[in-house]
Amino acid sequence: MLNAVSATNAGRNVDIEKPVFLERIMPMSSNQKAEDRKPQADAWTSGQMDKPGDIAVRPVGFFPGLGSRAAYRQLERNLFDSDVRDVRQVFSEGAEALGSDPERLVLQEANIPDDRIERQAFLGAALLVHGIALHRYLVDAARRSGSEIRFAAFTGESFGIITAAVAAGALSVADGTKIAHALAPFILVGAEGVTSSSPLQARVAETLAAVGVTQPLVAQPAHVVALTGHPDVVNRVLVAISDAYDVSDVELHKTYAANQANVYVRSGVRES
Numbered sequence: 001m002l003n004a005v006s007a008t009n010a011g012r013n014v015d016i017e018k019p020v021f022l023e024r025i026m027p028m029s030s031n032q033k034a035e036d037r038k039p040q041a042d043a044w045t046s047g048q049m050d051k052p053g054d055i056a057v058r059p060v061g062f063f064p065g066l067g068s069r070a071a072y073r074q075l076e077r078n079l080f081d082s083d084v085r086d087v088r089q090v091f092s093e094g095a096e097a098l099g100s101d102p103e104r105l106v107l108q109e110a111n112i113p114d115d116r117i118e119r120q121a122f123l124g125a126a127l128l129v130h131g132i133a134l135h136r137y138l139v140d141a142a143r144r145s146g147s148e149i150r151f152a153a154f155t156g157e158s159f160g161i162i163t164a165a166v167a168a169g170a171l172s173v174a175d176g177t178k179i180a181h182a183l184a185p186f187i188l189v190g191a192e193g194v195t196s197s198s199p200l201q202a203r204v205a206e207t208l209a210a211v212g213v214t215q216p217l218v219a220q221p222a223h224v225v226a227l228t229g230h231p232d233v234v235n236r237v238l239v240a241i242s243d244a245y246d247v248s249d250v251e252l253h254k255t256y257a258a259n260q261a262n263v264y265v266r267s268g269v270r271e272s
Contacts, residue, residue, distance in 0.1 A: 058150050058151060058152035059149065059151055059152065060151065060152055060153050060154070060155060061135060061151045061153070061154040061155070061164065061167055062154075062155055062156060062157070062160070062164075063131045063154070063155075063156035063157075063160035063161075063163035063164050063167070064127075064131070064156065064157055064159075064160050065156065065157040065158030065159040065160045066123065066124065066127065066158065066159045066184070067157070067158065067254070067256065067262065068157075075106070075107045075108065075130070077106055077108075079091075079130065079133045079134060079137060080102070080103065080105075080106050080133075082133075082137060084136065084137055084140045086136045086140060087133045087136050087137050087140070088102075089173075090129055090132045090133040090136060090173055091103075091105055091106075091129060091133065093172070093173040093174050093177070094125060094128070094129040094173055094174070094177040096174065097173070097174035097175070097177045097178050098125060098177060098178070098181060105125060105126050105129045105130075106126070107123075107126045107127070107130055111126070115196055115198040115200075115201075116188075116195070116196070117184070117185050117188055117189060117195070117196070117198055117200055117201050117204075118185075118198050118200050118201075120184035120185060120188065121181045121182070121184060121185050121200060122181075123184075124159065124180040124181055124182075124183055124184055125177050125180045125181040127159070127163075127180070128162060128163045128166065128176055128177055128180040129173070129177060131160075131163040131167075132163060132166050132167060132173060132176070135167050151167075153168070154167040154168045159180070159183070162176055162179055162180055162183070163176065163180075182204075185200055185201070185204045186204055186207075186208070189201055189204040189205055189208065190204075190208055190213055190216075190217050191216060191217050191218040192216050192218065193205070193215070193216040222251075222264040222265060222266050222267065223264070223265050223267065224253055224262050224263070224264060224265075225262065225263050225265050226260060226261075226262050227260065227261050227262070227263065228259055228260045229259060230259065231258040231259050234258075234259060234260070234261055238252065238261060238263075241263065245269065248266070249265070249266045249268075249269040250263055250264065250265050250266070250269060251263060251264045252264075
């Protein structure tokens with residue numbers, strides 16, 4: 001997966017025989033000869049096989065959703081300071097679309113707004129820009145090592161489909177950044193109404209009012225709560241929740257992995 005590649009290597013040439021995420025998918029055996037590795041790496045990256053009739057295997061790029069943003073806190077500036085022109089251009093195009101400075105899109109604590117809605121807007125735009133920059137860095141790193149990555153497709157989890165659309169060329173970086181920046185604010189302000197004097201909230205409310213949305217759409221907003229632990233424990237907790245609460249109060253949102261499930265909790269229940 002694209003998000004499996006460490007951003008700490010960005011910004012300098014990396015001598016890779018095969019992209020990190022491909023190495024994880026198809027590890028080499030310990031006794032495989034070194035001379036056998038190059039053709040196999042080429043087959044995975046270029047989509048071509050050596051023998052007639054062999055099936056070419058091409059990777060699928062997968063981008064994370066906003067639920068993964070905790071893993072992107074306090075990233076270093078490696079991608080932003082990269083010597084790869086295509087990588088730097090992502091930050092420039094994203095920032096220009098928002099009328100901002102490229103450095104303001106680096107996912108660092110100093111750039112995160114205090115206002116909740118402004119913060120969600122920033123995280124959306126910054127996560128998309130980071131994902132596309134990382135994708136371009138990966139492609140460039142493979143090229144520098146003498147390989148070529150040909151992705152069969154791009155997809156993502158939830159919000160990640162917007163990043164995937166940019167990577168696939170269906171959206172420009174500028175349009176993708178604008179959508180990513182607007183998505184959460186329109187959902188939250190539309191559902192809850194204006195909750196602060198934030199200029200962004202005011203603009204979103206004005207836009208919603210122009211199409212007839214003048215009152216909060218959700219009288220009882222829900223909160224997403226992550227349940228993590230051993231798979232058996234998580235399952236027992238989910239069963240206990242279903243026995244104790246009506247689905248209108250607490251509802252399973254997503255099962256991210258065997259050891260994590262997210263649930264929607266209605267505000268009234270959470271506060272009781």
